[in-house]
Amino acid sequence: MDRDFDIIVFGATGYVGRLIAAELLRSAPEGTRLALAGRDDSRLRQAAQGLGHPQLPVVVADAFDAQALSRMAARTTVVVSTVGPYVKYGMATAGACAAAGTHYVDLNGEVLFARDVIDAFDRPARSSGATLVTACGFDSVPSDLGVLVAATTAREAGAGELLGTTMHLRSFSGGMSGGTIDALRTQIDASRHGVRTPGRSSSDPYALSPDRDAEPEPRGRRNSVIWLETSRDTREFAAPFFMARYNEQVVRRSNALLGWAYGRGFRYREAQDTGKGAKGLVKALGIGAALPAFVISLATPGLRQVADRLLPAPGQGPSEESRANGHFTIEVHADTTGGQRVVATVADERDPGYEGTAVMIGEAALALAAGQGLTTGVSTPAAALGLPYAQRLRERGFTITGAVSPG
Known part of the structure; x- marks a missing residue:
């Protein structure tokens, strides 16, 4: 089917949407047909002007207007959705893409939304030939591709399958937008009031698995505040990583979608390294205390009002x-x-949540627009885009490597 556009950025007037549009304008191959979409025509035209491309086509669509979303999806090969919180605003967009045979990528870090999209749209997307890839930003591309590269490196070296696997966040510097905070608020509310059954609860480690009954029960120190890694890892104190739960769920889904290519004995967790000695210990304890306190502040009505005055609002960053x-x-x-x-x-x-994320989702969209998707249905970065996607990111300046050493 002939489409008017290769890629539509939906939510292009938002903070992250503008960054993604700018990234695509810089990096897309010549001739790529890009359009901006959102609910306000005048703001879209202002965004195009601000990007230095006033001639960019604009498409008016509201996240709650099913007919407008269907028309938008039918006009493009790929929709890049930045309109969140996704559990609140994203279902109709994903559904329109699944019905139209249009590929879809987003920056979702909300497990309940991801589960809902899988349940509602995996089969329709497979029927239409659409590939829907959630979590195409810092949630959860580095984790997902890191494990894929580790498994591939092991297999090519004759080392077999993966067993106990830990992702260490070794260094990090980046900001947080109001939209990210708003998504966390919404996820907390949905988790608190939603149906809490296996495959539905945000705390289920295999919440995104295509076959929950085939999955093992997790082992290891999932609830530890701090721990000292073995000498085979980093030998540093570590704290919980604030994105770990969702990343872990995405990586486990990738293993299942790839036919348990990482191994049936694969066990995965994530941690944030904090350093050695007293300084590392204090930092680990501080992060371990701050993370639950932050979540409690957003989950408690009185405290949430105080937090809302201190945190960036949606649209800010x-x-x-x-x-x-x-x-x-x-x-x-x-x-x-x-x-x-x-x-x-x-x-x-680059800033992992912004410029880095814009490159990650931009390259995912370009890969799908070029027909480089590896599967259809609701998928993950590793399963849908695989090692060619990792190579795309290398060509954009990312370091992505794998190495094997004696046990």
């Missing part, structure tokens, strides 16, 4: 100067059935 200092490095350390150890590294010198 860090300054360009602040974003310029962003970077991240993760390492995936894994035991293998062959007795060796494998380490995969994913790193970038």
Whole structure:
């Protein structure tokens, strides 16, 4: 079917939407047909003007207008959705894409939305030939590709499958937007009031699995506030990583979608390294205390009002100067059935939640627009885009490597 556009950025007047549109204008191959979409025509035209491309086509669509969303989806090969919180605003957009055979990527970090999209649209998307890929930003591309590269490295070296695997956040500097905060508020509310059954509860480690009954029960220190990693890993104190739960669920889904390519004995968790000695211990304790306190502040009505006055509002985000200092490095350390150890590294010198995320989702959209998707249905970055996607990111300046060492 002939489409008017290759990629539509839906939510292009928002903070992150503008960054993604700017990234695509810089990096898309010549001839790529890009359009901006949102609910306000005048704001869309202002956004196009601000991007230095006043001639960019605009498409007016509201997240609650099913007919407008269907028309939008039918006009493009790929929709990049930045309209969140997704559990509140995203279902109709994903559904329109699944029905129209239009590929879809988003920045979702909300497990209940991801589960709802899987349940509602996986089968229709497979029937229409659409690929719906959630979590195409810092949630959860580095984790997902890091484990994929680790498993591939192990297999190619004859080291077998992965066993106990830990993602370490080794370094991180980045900001947080009002939209991210709003998504967290909405996720907390949905988790508190939603149906809490296996496959539906946000705390289920296999909430996104395509076959929950086939999955093992998790083992290890899932609830530890701090721990000292073994000498085979980083030998640093570590705290809970604030994105760990969702990333872990996405990575486990990838393993299942890939036919348990990482192994039936694959066990996965994530941690944030804080350093060695007393300084590392104090930092780990501080993060371990601050994270639950932050969640409690958003979950408690009186405290939420105070937090709302201090936190950025939707549409707001860090300054360009602040974003310029962003970077991240993760390492995936894994035991293998062959007795060796494998380490995969994913790193970038851009703000992970903004410029880095814009590159991640932009390259995912470009890959799908070019017909490089590996599967249809509701998928993950690793399962839908695979190693060619990792190579795309390398070509954009990301470090993505894997190495095997004796056990």
